[in-house]
Amino acid sequence: MSRSYFHLHLVSDSTGETLINVGRAAAVQYEGISAIEHVYPLVRSGAQLERVISEIKAAPGLVLYTLVGHELIERLEEACRETGSPTLNVLQPVHALLRSYLGATSTERPGAQHMLNAEYFKRIDAMNFTLAHDDGALPDDLDEADVLLIGVSRTSKTPTSIYLANRGLKTANLPLVPSMPLPPSFERARKVLIVGLIASPERIVQIRQNRLLSLKADENSAYVDRESVADEIAASRRLCAKYRWPTIDVTRRSIEETAAAILDLYREHRLKFIAT
Known part of the structure; x- marks a missing residue:
């Protein structure tokens, strides 16, 4: 055509x-x-x-x-x-x-709309926080975050976090690694909205294979094994169900669509938090 x-x-x-x-x-x-x-x-x-x-x-x-x-x-x-x-x-x-x-x-x-008002500085503050809390960094002050994204590797946690920061939300993200427990700070976090990002095993494997190819790394590891990836995702679903954290399937969602869904969840979360 x-x-x-x-x-x-x-x-x-x-x-x-x-x-x-x-x-x-x-x-x-x-x-x-x-x-x-x-x-x-x-x-x-x-x-x-x-x-x-x-x-x-x-x-x-x-x-x-x-x-x-x-x-x-x-x-x-x-x-x-x-x-x-x-x-x-x-x-x-x-x-x-x-x-x-x-x-x-x-x-x-x-x-x-681009004047240096309070909203502008709020976005800058959110961006600084988000960049400092990317990929599990500095997990001890999670309750300062507005949103915490969790998920297995390659579920678009970082780009989604940055998008949310540009909307003024302090966003941290943490990768879920097999057999690695959650940081103790999770038990203490009360104010932050925790959202699990999931995707189909096929989609995760595809993205990971492309990642390894770009790095010229070994493509025969459990990292890209379809059965191992499916187990990772199932474990992340169980974890979110255990703590009643909402999940979003990002398999066919753009970053903007995922962020829009999180913003809706955050508004509901804030209303409940204020009410209590």
Whole structure:
């Protein structure tokens, strides 16, 4: 099947993360078609916009933008009409709905969501904690964590932890190793939400084999033996059932989907903890 391509211009007065996520989430729905992304972050002056326009003229395509300055918006849309490039102000429908519902007007501050407020520093603090508590490191202060992820090797504990940290949750993770007991700090932990990550043996074996291949290591160990891996996963299920820790099967979940499920569990956990 041949693949076709189109130019996707993403123009932002901030980091461009919103546009990248929206553009990719939409483009991936079209089989056989790929976007050639052109990302222009921090576009806040006329001179910067003119450089963007010159690139759009050189490679016309679809233009998504998140600009708040009226003059910049008018100039961009005028240039796009000249090149026949469809444009969409991605946040405009959301702002219109908020204005209608709230009966208020927006402040039009470029990059306002990235201002150095308390939420920003909370995320930084969570990221520092998470990196210091990766792969079972420093387990003695687990009750300072918001979330603790456990699971056998290759269940995406580290990337999920980092994603949660970016959402402001202090997240530790601990690998479950056969015949190795849990640290004593687990018995003392009360506030932290403990979640078990599991996956099918076939998926774990596949990931581990790729890992060993990249390391040029022995591929005949119990680490990649299907029966041994199945025993590991069964043991992790029993452990979680013993302590009534929720589990999430990550076999067919993306990191984002796994994190979303954990965030829901965390909200429920916090409500119960506050109530007691």
